[in-house]
Amino acid sequence: MAQKKMILDLDVGVDDTLAIAYACGSPEVDLIGITCTYGNVLVEQSAKNALDVLHLFGRDDVPVFLGEPHAIEKDGFEVMEISAFIHGKNGIGEVVLEDSGREPEATPAVDFIIDAVHTYGEDLVYVPTGPETNMAVALQKDPTIADELGAEVLMGGALTVPGNVSPCCEANINQDPDAANLVFRSGIPATMVGLDVTLQTLLTYEDTKKWRECGTVAGEKLADITDYYIKAYETTAPYLGGCGLHDPLAVGVAIDPSLVTILPINLMVDTEGPTRGRTIGNPDLLNDPYKSMGACVEVDAPRFLDEFMNRITGLVAGCK
Numbered sequence: 001m002a003q004k005k006m007i008l009d010l011d012v013g014v015d016d017t018l019a020i021a022y023a024c025g026s027p028e029v030d031l032i033g034i035t036c037t038y039g040n041v042l043v044e045q046s047a048k049n050a051l052d053v054l055h056l057f058g059r060d061d062v063p064v065f066l067g068e069p070h071a072i073e074k075d076g077f078e079v080m081e082i083s084a085f086i087h088g089k090n091g092i093g094e095v096v097l098e099d100s101g102r103e104p105e106a107t108p109a110v111d112f113i114i115d116a117v118h119t120y121g122e123d124l125v126y127v128p129t130g131p132e133t134n135m136a137v138a139l140q141k142d143p144t145i146a147d148e149l150g151a152e153v154l155m156g157g158a159l160t161v162p163g164n165v166s167p168c169c170e171a172n173i174n175q176d177p178d179a180a181n182l183v184f185r186s187g188i189p190a191t192m193v194g195l196d197v198t199l200q201t202l203l204t205y206e207d208t209k210k211w212r213e214c215g216t217v218a219g220e221k222l223a224d225i226t227d228y229y230i231k232a233y234e235t236t237a238p239y240l241g242g243c244g245l246h247d248p249l250a251v252g253v254a255i256d257p258s259l260v261t262i263l264p265i266n267l268m269v270d271t272e273g274p275t276r277g278r279t280i281g282n283p284d285l286l287n288d289p290y291k292s293m294g295a296c297v298e299v300d301a302p303r304f305l306d307e308f309m310n311r312i313t314g315l316v317a318g319c320k
């Protein structure tokens with residue numbers, strides 16, 4: 001089987017951790033690197049978490065890169081209180097993992113992304129599950145990557161449902177609407193895995209119990225991390241009855257787009273006025289027959305949950 005080269009761009013994060021697990025548990029994926037961003041945590045914490053989570057899964061071979069520390073138009077970043085509540089102050093549910101003993105690579109994330117696009121081109125899929133800042137800065141530095149990248153599959157945005165930080169804004173896009181708008185208008189073939197579909201994918205304590213039952217450190221730690229997140233959802237969204245699998249669904253769609261129904265559309269992000277941060281169709285390109293992007297509007301949730309559980313349970317069962 002020809003493996004897909006994949007870069008995960010993460011603000012690690014509980015569901016980012018599950019995205020790493022999904023990628024590591026998927027034989028279709030050659031994870032060539034994790035580029036880190038700010039969001040759920042500061043970028044440095046995101047990188048430490050990525051390294052330690054990879055170590056938990058026995059994947060010390062995957063390089064980790066530090067990305068941009070804040071939004072393009074800002075000069076700093078502070079973690080929002082709600083992020084610390086949902087993901088824990090350390091981003092991984094206050095769970096302490098064994099230190100990987102590794103450091104992030106010396107190469108900045110943006111340069112790694114540019115090099116990887118030139119090296120792998122069509123064979124590369126880039127999966128960001130935080131703000132779009134790293135790709136936006138990469139595009140500013142080298143616009144030619146827009147034509148060369150195979151695909152981007154991003155977790156973020158909301159098209160047919162309300163936002164989760166305001167009536168029209170989703171959290172990842174809201175961190176840096178200018179960056180997301182730059183990426184969306186760049187012509188990169190991108191699929192938006194937004195709240196439209198991610199809130200239909202729910203995980204419960206019954207599921208995480210299966211990881212615990214594997215009897216491995218990886219199974220127990222991953223269950224502890226995820227249970228913290230499920231508990232937060234009991235407060236923030238009690239009507240759901242579980243936690244949304246936002247970030248791992250983006251990895252799932254990157255591997256198998258048939259999990260979702262994709263609406264071809266030229267998207268943009270509002271950067272001005274009261275709707276700043278909204279993902280919406282670009283009116284200037286409404287009649288353009290070529291659609292550079294797609295928005296996921298339906299998901300086969302039972303099939304995705306099966307894939308998710310099989311891959312991740314298999315992964316943690318095979319770890320220490």
Ligand SMILES: [Ca+2]
Binds near residue numbers: 011012016040129
């Ligand atoms: Ca994330």
